[in-house]
Amino acid sequence: MTEDLFSDITDTLFNDKMVLSEEYQPDEIVEREDEIDAFRSALKDVLFGRNPSNVFVYGKTGVGKTAVTEYMMNALKTEVSHRDEADELHVHFRNCNDDTVYRTVRALINSIRGADRELFPETGHSTAHALETLYEEMDSTGGTFLFVLDEIDHLSDVNTLLYELPRARANGHLTTSRVGVIGISNNYAFRSSLSPKVKDTLMEKEIAFSPYDAGELHSILTTRAHKALIEGTWHESAIKLAAANAAKDTGSARQAIDLLREGGDIAEENGATAITDEHIEAAVDRVQRGRVKNKLRDQTMHGQLILEALATLEIKGATPAKSKEIHQAYVDVAEDRHQDPLTTLKSIQNHLADLTMLGFLERTEHNEGRAGGAHYQYELALDPTVVLETRDAIEAESP
Ligand SMILES: Nc1ncnc2c1ncn2[C@@H]1O[C@H](COP(=O)(O)OP(=O)(O)OP(=O)(O)O)[C@@H](O)[C@H]1O
Ligand SMILES: [Mg+2]
Numbered sequence: 372m373t374e375d376l377f378s379d380i381t382d383t384l385f386n387d388k389m390v391l392s393e394e395y396q397p398d399e400i401v402e403r404e405d406e407i408d409a410f411r412s413a414l415k416d417v418l419f420g421r422n423p424s425n426v427f428v429y430g431k432t433g434v435g436k437t438a439v440t441e442y443m444m445n446a447l448k449t450e451v452s453h454r455d456e457a458d459e460l461h462v463h464f465r466n467c468n469d470d471t472v473y474r475t476v477r478a479l480i481n482s483i484r485g486a487d488r489e490l491f492p493e494t495g496h497s498t499a500h501a502l503e504t505l506y507e508e509m510d511s512t513g514g515t516f517l518f519v520l521d522e523i524d525h526l527s528d529v530n531t532l533l534y535e536l537p538r539a540r541a542n543g544h545l546t547t548s549r550v551g552v553i554g555i556s557n558n559y560a561f562r563s564s565l566s567p568k569v570k571d572t573l574m575e576k577e578i579a580f581s582p583y584d585a586g587e588l589h590s591i592l593t594t595r596a597h598k599a600l601i602e603g604t605w606h607e608s609a610i611k612l613a614a615a616n617a618a619k620d621t622g623s624a625r626q627a628i629d630l631l632r633e634g635g636d637i638a639e640e641n642g643a644t645a646i647t648d649e650h651i652e653a654a655v656d657r658v659q660r661g662r663v664k665n666k667l668r669d670q671t672m673h674g675q676l677i678l679e680a681l682a683t684l685e686i687k688g689a690t691p692a693k694s695k696e697i698h699q700a701y702v703d704v705a706e707d708r709h710q711d712p713l714t715t716l717k718s719i720q721n722h723l724a725d726l727t728m729l730g731f732l733e734r735t736e737h738n739e740g741r742a743g744g745a746h747y748q749y750e751l752a753l754d755p756t757v758v759l760e761t762r763d764a765i766e767a768e769s770p
Pocket of ligand 1: 392393395396397399400401402403430431432433434435436437438439556557591624625628
């Protein structure tokens with residue numbers, strides 16, 4: 372009776388788990404009153420049929436830039452529909468992750484054209500032609516266009532686009548339509564990479580999002596918990612703990628929400644009826660392990676073997692260790708893993724320097740009296756068991 376295999380599984384704690392996922396668009400934004408006010412004043416010209424301002428939104432990852440911008444766009448669209456003075460509003464979103472100007476313009480054209488018209492070709496045209504086509508589409512539709520370019524720092528040759536687009540009307544490319552650009556970035560250095568003229572136009576209105584503190588994350592999480600979880604399935608202190616952890620680390624609402632979801636999963640795995648502090652602590656641990664694993668996987672084979680050697684030394688209580696001792700342990704590990712070890716001490720030392728710089732290792736300087744001179748000793752900055760577990764997992768995957 373195969374259908375019985377799943378019949379006893381119930382979502383005991385979650386009422387609607389999707390509310391804790393990345394796709395969920397909150398219908399309620401809390402703790403961002405100042406940013407919302409700044410947005411309101413930056414966008415108000417749209418309500419009166421005037422040229423929209425260009426807006427630059429910036430702040431670290433997970434602080435609500437995308438969520439608040441989407442929320443503001445929806446609110447603006449609703450308001451515009453009630454106002455006679457306002458022109459019809461068209462909002463187009465584009466995530467610029469690893470995009471070119473051509474592909475971005477093409478996506479905007481296609482988004483304006485909608486599903487039942489021909490797509491603009493992927494290749495065979497210049498960026499200038501794509502822009503001309505975009506202006507034609509805009510003018511034949513008419514009204515106000517807001518282009519939201521998220522993760523705009525990932526766009527190659529962004530200066531061309533940001534020079535052209537905001538000036539399209541002033542330069543006579545648009546007559547029946549108006550345009551505003553909303554750029555979003557979590558890379559503040561991106562500003563200084565822009566040409567001065569582009570900086571002046573895009574940064575007409577700047578809205579800075581700061582990291583959340585524990586209190587703000589607490590209220591964001593509480594709002595989410597009421598939607599995502601069944602009432603009575605969490606301890607108030609557990610939510611506080613998740614908020615405090617995320618505030619201490621990054622101030623990211625994404626991180627806080629991830630901790631709550633993970634904590635819920637762990638509570639369910641343990642058959643608990645409520646999420647407690649212990650579940651959140653376990654979630655913090657799990658998320659950290661996940662991060663370490665990903666970082667480890669990005670290292671070269673020899674870098675990984677050196678870390679594995681250090682983990683074995685650490686478990687034996689033989690750290691901090693000199694590069695010579697690490698070299699020996701590394702040769703053993705390499706042979707165990709059927710890899711040809713690097714032979715020179717110098718190459719090991721180079722790897723040790725790199726791994727220290729990446730934060731995998733801690734290095735201390737030691738002086739051995741007159742004869743010995745100064746040398747470095749190393750130890751792992753990570754949990755050695757996580758390193759060994761991950762190494763075993765990577766080995767098990769490789770053919
Ligand atoms: N003030 C808030 N109220 C409710 N939910 C929020 C708030 N701020 C952020 N969130 C939620 O936190 C998560 C991360 O927010 P968002 O995606 O907007 O971050 P971001 O600043 O765009 O980050 P990135 O730079 O990584 O794109 C989303 O799930 C979002 O819905
Ligand atoms: Mg975002």
